[in-house]
Amino acid sequence: MFDKYINYFDDLKSLYAQMDQAYDEVAEAYDFHCSGCSDNCCLTRFFHHTLVEFLFLRKGFADLDEDVQEEIRIRAADVNEKVKQAEDSGNVSRVMCPLNINGLCVLYEYRPMICRLHGISHEFAHPIKNKIFGPGCHEFEAQCNKKEYMAFNRTPFYQQMALLERRIREKSGINDKFKKTVAQMLVSNMETNQDNIL
Numbered sequence: 705m706f707d708k709y710i711n712y713f714d715d716l717k718s719l720y721a722q723m724d725q726a727y728d729e730v731a732e733a734y735d736f737h738c739s740g741c742s743d744n745c746c747l748t749r750f751f752h753h754t755l756v757e758f759l760f761l762r763k764g765f766a767d768l769d770e771d772v773q774e775e776i777r778i779r780a781a782d783v784n785e786k787v788k789q790a791e792d793s794g795n796v797s798r799v800m801c802p803l804n805i806n807g808l809c810v811l812y813e814y815r816p817m818i819c820r821l822h823g824i825s826h827e828f829a830h831p832i833k834n835k836i837f838g839p840g841c842h843e844f845e846a847q848c849n850k851k852e853y854m855a856f857n858r859t860p861f862y863q864q865m866a867l868l869e870r871r872i873r874e875k876s877g878i879n880d881k882f883k884k885t886v887a888q889m890l891v892s893n894m895e896t897n898q899d900n901i902l
Contacts, residue, residue: 706763712872713760719864723820730824730856734848738823741843746801746809749787750818751883754865756872757816758882758889764814765890772810776802780890787887802887816886817865821858828858 706713731737752758765773779802790797803809809819825840825848839845873879884892 705766706759709756709759709763709872709875712756712868712875713763715868716756716760719861719868720817720820722864723817723861726856726861727821727824730854733854734824734844734851736824736840736844736848738843744800744804745819745822745841746804747798748822749797749799749885750816750822751885752816752818752889753882754817754869755876755878755882756865756869758884758892759872761811761814761816761886761889762892764811768810775805776810776890780887783887784885784891787885802890817861821861824856825853826856826858828862 765776768776783799783802786799787797801809803811803815809815823841823844825844826838827835830836840848
């Protein structure tokens with residue numbers, strides 16, 4: 705089912721490896737350790753905007769045992785419902801990602817870019833707003849806010865992801881904007897105009 709995208713997946717895995725290496729190097733330089741704090745990033749509602757990451761995540765999901773897939777579908781539907789209820793009440797949702805089971809991501813090697821880069825303070829070159837700086841997570845600030853700033857530049861990763869995204873959209877013929885959480889990606893039936901790509 706995913707065979708026609710295998711070359712794109714290989715390029716994405718190579719890009720992910722570059723991200724992981726750069727992240728690990730900066731984290732080590734800061735002596736920053738992600739220790740599973742109460743402000744767990746898996747509770748944060750991240751939106752993902754790339755078709756290639758959606759397809760790669762679904763590839764990993766398809767490789768899981770069917771009983772695990774069903775458990776995750778149920779968890780994802782529950783997450784989406786809780787988020788909707790929070791939004792309808794005017795509250796900020798803090799619901800655990802459906803892929804986090806017993807404190808571990810069951811699709812860790814398939815996790816999207818923001819899950820890999822979140823945590824450490826960073827910068828990137830915006831095409832209009834020039835250089836933009838982003839803070840680290842709560843735990844990073846607690847551990848490292850008094851340490852000398854070390855640049856973690858996300859720009860080359862964003863640029864490479866944009867090029868890869870352009871290529872896979874040309875291949876798939878899908879040009880719609882993409883904006884989904886992991887929970888939304890996992891319950892997508894892929895039958896809408898945007899999702900009918902396999």
